[in-house]
Amino acid sequence: MDEPVLLTGAGGRVGQAILDGIGEPYDWRLFDREPLSAEERPPGVSREDVVVGDVTDESTVAEAVDGCGAVIHLAGDPRKTAPWDSVLRNNIDGTQVVMNASVEAGVEKFVFASSNHVVGAYETDDRTPGMYRTSDEFRLDGTELPRPGNLYGVSKATGEFLGRYYHDEHDLSVVCVRIGNLTREHPPPEYERGHAMWLSHRDCAHLFDRCLRADYGFEIVYGISDNDRKYYSIDRAREVLGYDPQDNSSEYRFDGTPKGE
Amino acid sequence: MDEPVLLTGAGGRVGQAILDGIGEPYDWRLFDREPLSAEERPPGVSREDVVVGDVTDESTVAEAVDGCGAVIHLAGDPRKTAPWDSVLRNNIDGTQVVMNASVEAGVEKFVFASSNHVVGAYETDDRTPGMYRTSDEFRLDGTELPRPGNLYGVSKATGEFLGRYYHDEHDLSVVCVRIGNLTREHPPPEYERGHAMWLSHRDCAHLFDRCLRADYGFEIVYGISDNDRKYYSIDRAREVLGYDPQDNSSEYRFDGTPKGE
Numbered sequence: 235m236d237e238p239v240l241l242t243g244a245g246g247r248v249g250q251a252i253l254d255g256i257g258e259p260y261d262w263r264l265f266d267r268e269p270l271s272a273e274e275r276p277p278g279v280s281r282e283d284v285v286v287g288d289v290t291d292e293s294t295v296a297e298a299v300d301g302c303g304a305v306i307h308l309a310g311d312p313r314k315t316a317p318w319d320s321v322l323r324n325n326i327d328g329t330q331v332v333m334n335a336s337v338e339a340g341v342e343k344f345v346f347a348s349s350n351h352v353v354g355a356y357e358t359d360d361r362t363p364g365m366y367r368t369s370d371e372f373r374l375d376g377t378e379l380p381r382p383g384n385l386y387g388v389s390k391a392t393g394e395f396l397g398r399y400y401h402d403e404h405d406l407s408v409v410c411v412r413i414g415n416l417t418r419e420h421p422p423p424e425y426e427r428g429h430a431m432w433l434s435h436r437d438c439a440h441l442f443d444r445c446l447r448a449d450y451g452f453e454i455v456y457g458i459s460d461n462d463r464k465y466y467s468i469d470r471a472r473e474v475l476g477y478d479p480q481d482n483s484s485e486y487r488f489d490g491t492p493k494g495e
Numbered sequence: 496m497d498e499p500v501l502l503t504g505a506g507g508r509v510g511q512a513i514l515d516g517i518g519e520p521y522d523w524r525l526f527d528r529e530p531l532s533a534e535e536r537p538p539g540v541s542r543e544d545v546v547v548g549d550v551t552d553e554s555t556v557a558e559a560v561d562g563c564g565a566v567i568h569l570a571g572d573p574r575k576t577a578p579w580d581s582v583l584r585n586n587i588d589g590t591q592v593v594m595n596a597s598v599e600a601g602v603e604k605f606v607f608a609s610s611n612h613v614v615g616a617y618e619t620d621d622r623t624p625g626m627y628r629t630s631d632e633f634r635l636d637g638t639e640l641p642r643p644g645n646l647y648g649v650s651k652a653t654g655e656f657l658g659r660y661y662h663d664e665h666d667l668s669v670v671c672v673r674i675g676n677l678t679r680e681h682p683p684p685e686y687e688r689g690h691a692m693w694l695s696h697r698d699c700a701h702l703f704d705r706c707l708r709a710d711y712g713f714e715i716v717y718g719i720s721d722n723d724r725k726y727y728s729i730d731r732a733r734e735v736l737g738y739d740p741q742d743n744s745s746e747y748r749f750d751g752t753p754k755g756e
Binding site for chain 1: 644645
């Protein structure tokens with residue numbers, strides 16, 4: 235990707251994991267609601283490469299995406315308890331504005347930060363906690379219909395189908411990454427479900443790097459590390475994107491310390 | 496259904512087809528942006544039974560749904576070319592407001608008017624016009640992922656997944672009817688696709704009647720007549736709802752006149 239890459243929500247947790255891991259090779263244009271400190275910008279990215287604005291503001295977004303070859307769209311209200319008015323505006327409307335501006339600017343690849351909450355309601359009382367365990371064979375692979383567990387999940391499902399529309403009707407290459415539980419260094423302690431859907435920082439950065447480099451039409455993939463406990467398949471991410479995760483939550487005890495130490 | 500039934504968008508094409516066909520047995524409460532004339536109301540429904548308001552207005556909707564046992568939610572911008580701002584507000588936000596108010600009012604059954612446009616992009620250049628013909632075996636049955644052909648379709652897909660959420664998390668019984676091409680008396684002349692997805696007025700009224708009477712959890716069904724040309728399966732509507740359509744577009748010539756006359 236020789237052209238600039240627009241990263242929205244650059245100051246958030248996922249954005250910072252990406253920039254920490256794969257910051258240098260790309261010509262980044264960062265977008266956030268707040269100015270980013272020097273520590274929040276990768277080397278070589280100046281204050282002038284950061285657009286401060288709201289993703290629902292069409293003219294600001296159009297200016298930010300102008301000349302970009304790819305977009306990683308992370309911006310939105312990240313709270314699983316976010317109220318409807320906020321996800322309607324920040325997540326649903328914001329994603330449409332960014333996708334539409336991307337098509338108009340001739341962007342090739344669009345990487346959409348979706349969420350495990352799109353399918354949260356598959357975790358029914360009769361399936362849990364069994365499905366979080368290594369012995370359980372239940373898998374979601376991205377071909378299933380959404381079953382959002384909250385309105386945040388509804389908003390992310392809508393983003394995926396906006397992506398489907400902009401791919402089918404406007405030829406945008408779109409990959410939706412249903413991000414698991416992203417934590418630094420080790421899986422979330424004492425949280426069995428979090429171990430099953432753990433995504434390490436380095437696997438996160440590598441996965442988004444693959445999203446910028448691989449060729450695809452429209453894809454929905456799960457973004458988790460290669461956890462023994464997984465109930466999300468990462469086969470599609472491996473096949474289509476060349477995702478090759480290095481981490482596995484089973485290398486850690488429930489208190490967060492590595493096993494064998 | 497002994498309790499009142501709220502019908503939003505009552506003055507629209509689908510609403511009028513329902514009221515013409517099954518008006519009398521139900522205790523209707525009608526909702527529309529405009530007052531309804533005496534001709535637009537079924538016998539026994541007075542001007543006082545009509546709420547005039549906007550479906551995004553939470554307090555008006557809460558008042559309208561209070562005491563109802565079921566809701567048929569048709570209101571929204573029905574144009575396939577509707578711009579984003581309109582479907583965001585009228586279709587996406589409006590549906591959330593009506594579903595949320597329904598849950599809070601203790602409504603049992605929610606019938607959502609979805610659309611064939613949720614899956615419009617399955618009609619690819621290599622499938623059409625073959626898929627519109629009797630000899631073609633291609634079928635969509637409601638288990639497939641949405642592929643909206645326009646932003647209107649995206650908004651209807653969102654309504655379906657709002658329904659999935661309100662069913663899974665709040666126990667609302669929800670059926671989403673992907674309505675085909677509703678026309679009075681005969682299929683749309685000279686329109687092969689329209690013959691394939693024709694829904695006659697009497698089959699429409701019967702289908703929504705079944706949605707009020709049958710028992711279900713969450714369903715997505717196609718709303719078309721029993722057309723020989725169909726590429727939407729009506730098996731699920733038959734099985735779960737007891738839908739028993741009487742009409743078939745193949746009984747009509749392309750100019751709209753009945754065959755054999």
